[in-house]
Amino acid sequence: MTVRLGLGTYRCPDVAGAAQMVAARGADWVDTAPNYAGGRAEMSLAGTLAAHPSMCVSTKVGFVPAGAGHIAVRAGALSSAEVEHGHCLTPDYIAWQLARTSLMLGREPDLVFVHNPEHACADGEITDRLFNAFLALEEACGQQVVGGYGVATWRGFGSGLFDVRTLLDLAVKAGGPNHHLCAIQLPVSLVxxxxxxxxxxxHGPLADALAAGLEVFVSAPLHGGEIPDMVTPELSGLIAPGKTPVEAALAVVASAPGVKRVLLSTGNPEHWTRAVEAVGGPPLSPDVLRRVVDVLGT
Known part of the structure; x- marks a missing residue:
């Protein structure tokens, strides 16, 4: 399976410039969210998406963008308490956020992730929260507002709050056997x-997603830029002799079973080009990956 690099915009200081740079270098995917870049990330992508209509875009629903809460309240999509909470996955808010997203992007998104459904979730509520979100997204898919949906989580899989099987069961319940759940997004890195x-x-989310035919999007592959300083020459030599720490770290992520897309935030052309080569190169063997796990632990 060929792994591709996509632009992530979470920690991207110049979203518009980075999108233009990667599009000019053949990138085919950009991932964003309404709350990124102080609520301006989606709007910042509109020009590049218009100029490159073949570029796919994924975004998210859940967090309330800065400065948009009062607008959602006036529209009847949020209560004042929900604005204060900062995160909402009710059907009304999802529908409102999707409409706003299409306006900001200048087009419908190809994929929408339920964004950190575990956020401030009380015990026993996660299943109902996900199911109601899936119902709303199945309706949006039926109306061709979005092409498909997934779940982007920071700790949902690792904490045991849910697994891929649970997500699939809820998707079938919400949308039937021809449901539109098609992807997951989670952090994978040397950390x-x-x-x-x-x-x-x-086993685990990567293996389960691969078995189910779900695409896996990896977030934070360099752990916010901290990993290059953590990779010793010995570790880099173990992973990929002759490669830089960044290239070695990305090679591990891209070689993990089931990974389809690695999201990297950068506006540097040289960094992007080298990352494309690292992600798209021959995968590391399972033996090398096991040695890395043995050295670093989990």
């Missing part, structure tokens, strides 16, 4: 190696 170790043993 977050547990999904890799699990996949090498045939």
């Amino acid at each position: 977050h190696l547990a999904p890799v170790a699990q996949a090498l043993n045939g």
Whole structure:
């Protein structure tokens, strides 16, 4: 399976400039959210998406963008308490956020992730929260407002709040056998190696997604830029002799079973080009991945 690099916009200081740069270099995917870049990330992508209509875009629903809460309240999509909370996955808010997203992007998104459904979720509420979100997204897919949906989580899989099987069961319940759940997004890096170790043993979110035909989007592959300083020459040599720490770290992520897309936030052309080569190169062997896990732990 060919792994591709996509632009992530979470920590991107110049979203518009980065999008233009990667599009000019053949990038085919950009991932964003309404709350990124102080609520301006989606709007910042509109020009590039218009100029490059073949570029796909994924966004998210859940968090309330800065400065948009009062607008949602006036529209009847949020209560004042929900604005204060900062995160909402009710059907009314999802429908409102999707309409706003299409306006900001200048087009409908190809994929929409339920954004950190575990956020401030009380015990026992996650299943109902996900199911109601899936119902709203199935309706949006039926109306061709979005092409498909997924779940983007920071700790949902690792904490045991839900697994891929649970998501699939809820999607079937919400949309039937022809549901539109098609992807998951989670952090995988030299800091977050547990999904890799699990996949090498045939279980966990990466292996389960691969078996179910779901696309896996990896977020934070360099852990916010901290990983290059953590990779010693010895570790880099173990992973990929002759490669830089960044290239070695990305090679581990891209070689994990089930990974389809690695999201990287950068506006530097050289960094992007080298990352494309690292992600798209021959995968590391399972033996190398196991040695990395043995050295670093999970």
